[in-house]
Amino acid sequence: MSAQTDTRTPALPAPSPEDNDAGPTLVVIGAGPRGTGLIERIAANAPALYGDRPLTLHLVDPYPPGGGRIWREGQSPLLWMNSMAEDVTMFTDDTVRQEGPVRPGPALDTWAAELREGPGGAGAVTDDPALRAEIETLRGQDFPSRRLQGAYLRWVYERSVAALPPGITVHEHRRRALRVTGPRDGRQRVHLEGGAPLDADLVVLTLGHLDAEPDAEQSRLSGFAARHGLIHLPPDFTADSDLSALPAGEPVVVRGFGLAFIDLMVLLTEGRGGRYENGAYVPSGREPVLYVGSRRGVPYHSKIGYGWQGERPPLPRFLDPVRAGELLTRPQPLDFRRDIWPHVDKELGHAHYHRLFTAHPGRTATDWPSFEEKYATAEPGSDELRDLIAAAVPDPADRLDLAAVDRPLEGVRHTSAEALQKAVRDYITADLDRRHDPEHSEDLAVFLGLLSVYGQLARFGDIGEWWHGFFSYLASGPPGPRLRQLLALSEAGVVRFIGAGTTVETDEERGLFRAFGATVPGERIEARALVEARLPDPSTRRTRSALLRALYEDGAAATATGLLAVDPADGRVLDRDGLPHPRRFALGPHTAARTGGAFTRPRTGGPAFGQNDATARAALAFLRDRTGTDG
Numbered sequence: 001m002s003a004q005t006d007t008r009t010p011a012l013p014a015p016s017p018e019d020n021d022a023g024p025t026l027v028v029i030g031a032g033p034r035g036t037g038l039i040e041r042i043a044a045n046a047p048a049l050y051g052d053r054p055l056t057l058h059l060v061d062p063y064p065p066g067g068g069r070i071w072r073e074g075q076s077p078l079l080w081m082n083s084m085a086e087d088v089t090m091f092t093d094d095t096v097r098q099e100g101p102v103r104p105g106p107a108l109d110t111w112a113a114e115l116r117e118g119p120g121g122a123g124a125v126t127d128d129p130a131l132r133a134e135i136e137t138l139r140g141q142d143f144p145s146r147r148l149q150g151a152y153l154r155w156v157y158e159r160s161v162a163a164l165p166p167g168i169t170v171h172e173h174r175r176r177a178l179r180v181t182g183p184r185d186g187r188q189r190v191h192l193e194g195g196a197p198l199d200a201d202l203v204v205l206t207l208g209h210l211d212a213e214p215d216a217e218q219s220r221l222s223g224f225a226a227r228h229g230l231i232h233l234p235p236d237f238t239a240d241s242d243l244s245a246l247p248a249g250e251p252v253v254v255r256g257f258g259l260a261f262i263d264l265m266v267l268l269t270e271g272r273g274g275r276y277e278n279g280a281y282v283p284s285g286r287e288p289v290l291y292v293g294s295r296r297g298v299p300y301h302s303k304i305g306y307g308w309q310g311e312r313p314p315l316p317r318f319l320d321p322v323r324a325g326e327l328l329t330r331p332q333p334l335d336f337r338r339d340i341w342p343h344v345d346k347e348l349g350h351a352h353y354h355r356l357f358t359a360h361p362g363r364t365a366t367d368w369p370s371f372e373e374k375y376a377t378a379e380p381g382s383d384e385l386r387d388l389i390a391a392a393v394p395d396p397a398d399r400l401d402l403a404a405v406d407r408p409l410e411g412v413r414h415t416s417a418e419a420l421q422k423a424v425r426d427y428i429t430a431d432l433d434r435r436h437d438p439e440h441s442e443d444l445a446v447f448l449g450l451l452s453v454y455g456q457l458a459r460f461g462d463i464g465e466w467w468h469g470f471f472s473y474l475a476s477g478p479p480g481p482r483l484r485q486l487l488a489l490s491e492a493g494v495v496r497f498i499g500a501g502t503t504v505e506t507d508e509e510r511g512l513f514r515a516f517g518a519t520v521p522g523e524r525i526e527a528r529a530l531v532e533a534r535l536p537d538p539s540t541r542r543t544r545s546a547l548l549r550a551l552y553e554d555g556a557a558a559t560a561t562g563l564l565a566v567d568p569a570d571g572r573v574l575d576r577d578g579l580p581h582p583r584r585f586a587l588g589p590h591t592a593a594r595t596g597g598a599f600t601r602p603r604t605g606g607p608a609f610g611q612n613d614a615t616a617r618a619a620l621a622f623l624r625d626r627t628g629t630d631g
Contacts, residue, residue, distance in 0.1 A: 023054030032068020293498025
């Protein structure tokens, strides 16, 4: 099965609502990893659920299918994934909770190896010399470029389209979808930018990260910058930001210490001609000086640099489907920190201590069966649980304290900025050492626990921003080599640390930004440039997506934080009365059922894969049952 692509400016003829010769019509809006994953699940489920019936599938996205915007192949080769090649797959396995069939496929590293051994080698998928060279040398524990991930995703998309039954025809539209209209009980119409609308029996939104209008604070800061001739870069996908305005040698305040900062750091150093020699940074002279701070004051934890060996922790254990179901049936509204977090804490603790006792018993004072029995009955967060852990794990450094992990600089004060620089470098060095030492494999057990928890939390809808930020900080940080580069940049004076509790003020009289943190009282940094190093807020209330705004205006419900409300069972869009729309579905980070990512590690459950499967099955069943009934 091949796909037909519409990239032309002239409008296409609009399908007639009465013309059902090609069977029902499905429109998927968003051709990135989530849309690709949905098509893979449609291909897997269609033979049993839909048979050989005809179906027209329209795929709408201004960016090429597979990678979409974020993972497109046309971006800087300096930008990496934050996962090892062996830890990236788009294919289901028997750990995924789904009703549909498993269709095995290669992880990124295996795909590259198969290409190398196949006819044409890397040239079979790309003409780009740099990408070909990366494929030829890629190994499982390498961190691939995002461009290479884009090539893998494009291959997954092409394979998934080819696996569709002969009756399903795919049409690609390199356009933006502007609006979906239509009655609940009738066909929908998808309005395209620069093209005729598409009539559809069913619509699925698989949008990725979207641009957003500035909130009140960002608008104030942009206005201040405009009045004084300063530079203010609001939240954005770093690869799309215009960084050319940031001047060489000048201080730049950067607010945000996650993956967006790492991208910014790379593009403003290596991207401007700097290089690393024997672990030291050799500047080009074109770099600005980056003063970086955040609420925590430290970067995200390094990705773990070793693989799993031995017995895995039994997951899920304390936040399993039964416990999640019990919480969801409570009559009162749930508060995440009060009602759900204690079970998350206990689940992660169980994974941690299971590994500590079974793999590193010399650091414990009792046997696992005795400890586990008492741990299971102790109330989450109770003195009983704390006392049990203290008695069984003598060294406090071996105990899991998630509050301390979340705020490592809480209450820490330094007398000078130089003392802070050294302290943060020591913190990063210790983190790198620990995250690459299998003697601390309890950290990897906690990572697996986090993945398990994420799968359960998707059932709860919008649980607020704190959890997603904590997950990213602990489980989705940068590759170890990037943090080693950060250390080198700090030693070279190209990056300076502000500390925890970073605050930015504006000085109207002097026309400057002023930043300070709580970690060095009295220390102030003045700059003519401010960069917000984070992705835009996915709220439907501030999105620049005309499509999402129109859905909200048309009656779709939003959560308290502005995410699109969907039925967690199959992704149907909910209206403000809580009723699921029979013909509109949505998957992705803009929804209340968002997950950790559109792809995942092999054999870790892949919550997004289960959601894709449920939506594909619901869509196919709906279209099968409606064949020939609409007109």
